Amino acid sequence: MQESAATSQVPGAAAPLPDILPPVKVRRGLSGFIYRHPSMAIGGFLLLILIFIAVFAPLLGTGDPNAIAPARRNREPSAEFWFGTDPFGKDIYARVLYGARISLIIGFSVALLASIAGLAIGLVSGFIRWLDGIIMRIMDGLMSIPSILLAVALMALTRASVENVIIAITVAEIPRVSRLVRGVVLSLREQPYVDAAIAAGTRTPLIILRHILPNTIAPVTVQATYICASAMITEAILSFIGAGVPPTIAPSWGNIMADGRALWEVKPYIIFFPAVFLSLTVLAVNLLGDGLRDAVDPRMAKRL
């Protein structure tokens, strides 16, 4: 039944308003998306380029990124070596492009793993009240340790490898997600539609699956992009101080910068190029996250 029946055509109604308002331009397709979510578009575009670079690094005019050539140490950027060479004569252009792989792999893996683990812990904490106090005190304890220190400590316990770096950074990031999820779960539990589902006889696992989980995905996705950005920075820091991915396994922006550390006053380009790529990547991911946050937040009014 239509509620608006009373407002339908009245005989003898006033003439339609004159056309003084400019027609509303509705943008559709890609241009509409860019117009509505500029930061998401820019961030996504930048990130796509970086993913492209990471995937097709061998095809982009790079040589062996690990080839040591003492004869051509510390070359300035030139036509032959676009980004110059480092103190071992390794081609920085090749190393920076290959380094994108490590950064992106670690960023995405940590974001994914920390989100899944955080979701699980947050759901348990939000639903099993007697466990909540215990879990949250553990999370508080983890959060009180700076994430870099925690990751360094975890790396000290294990062998240096990409997987171990991922695990170490994930552990440091889990508390943030689980706190967020717990908060969302606690507020969703108070929603009348959850009470209505309980009153309708829906069992608890189904309530979590049907009414709670789908409504936590949006905030967790946004949080995941920030975790991705912060994981890439943490990885670079770890590699820079020698606690992350060693240069013998793979080039990473952190360990390229570490190689140039001693010479940064005379050969600043060794640090400059990986630093620019790291900044651009983090910027891209953060822009994407900001755009996502605005897009999923119902309080942000939709623009035409």
Next chain:
Amino acid sequence: MKPPSSPVLEVKNLTKNFPVRRGLLSRTIANVHAVDGVSFSIGDSETLGLVGESGCGKSTAGKLILKLIEPTGGEIRLSGEPIEGMSAGAMRSRRRAMQVVFQDPYSSLNPRMRARDIVAEPLRNFERLLQSEVDERVAELFENVGLRRDQLARYPHEFSGGQRQRLVIARALALRPKLIICDEPVSALDVSVQAQVINLLIDLQKEFGLAYLFIAHDLAVVEHISHRVAVMYLGRIVELADKESLFAAPQHPYTEALLSAVPVPDPSVVPKRIILQGDVPSPIRRPPGCHFHTRCPYAFDRCKTERPAMREVKPGHFAACHLRDGPVAQDM
């Protein structure tokens, strides 16, 4: 009043305290007495209106009966069976008999579910049905509440407030309950839409023999839909009577004041308002004796010390006031 035969719902001395905890060890420093010894019963196809100011405990009473929160004390009987101490698992099967309509039709529908899935949820919980049978039942329910079949696949945000409340009612009807707890079902709606939803509830009551506990603060709405009305003040029922008797001759000063505040849609009538002084006292530190004595225009010494018992002032008309005489009520 005809005695309620085989009450669908019987509530005796229902009590709920929310502890106020402070400090490192979460010591209980006080209690919020949200519901304090509430008793009433609802018969088949009967509507009991439960009215009171915000914070008087009427919504808490509804949630207690639905077992969404555990009562501190008292009895709740659903068709004669006590449910107050029942485990969540045992309670689940009893939920078929009792459904709920909440105040806010926006937050009582999961924004990520389609209308047909929302209405089908209770069906799927209790009955093993083929998809085609579920579809048929849901379409039927849509018809019952005046929604169209082409709206089945829509999401809640594509409906208006009144349509959403119809959807909520369809969900509540799905299991053919005997009792629906309506917690301010029309307060969030426009006045014209309120009338439509109220009339829908009345029609459905006739069609399916539903009993309603109708919680509201709008007396005009309550007068329209209820058979009997209970008035709550600070966690206690102060008056309970037939609609006609209560609106014609209120026996409790609080009810009297409430009724005098109802606007009369006639400009020639000069209303005689009883303006209550002060605010509702805190449910944490309640005044002794009759809770209403701090604002009652007729209060005398006895009211400050002694809690008035519920008395049957007239047949079927109960009031808890020292000014009224009558046998102390046993059953209401």
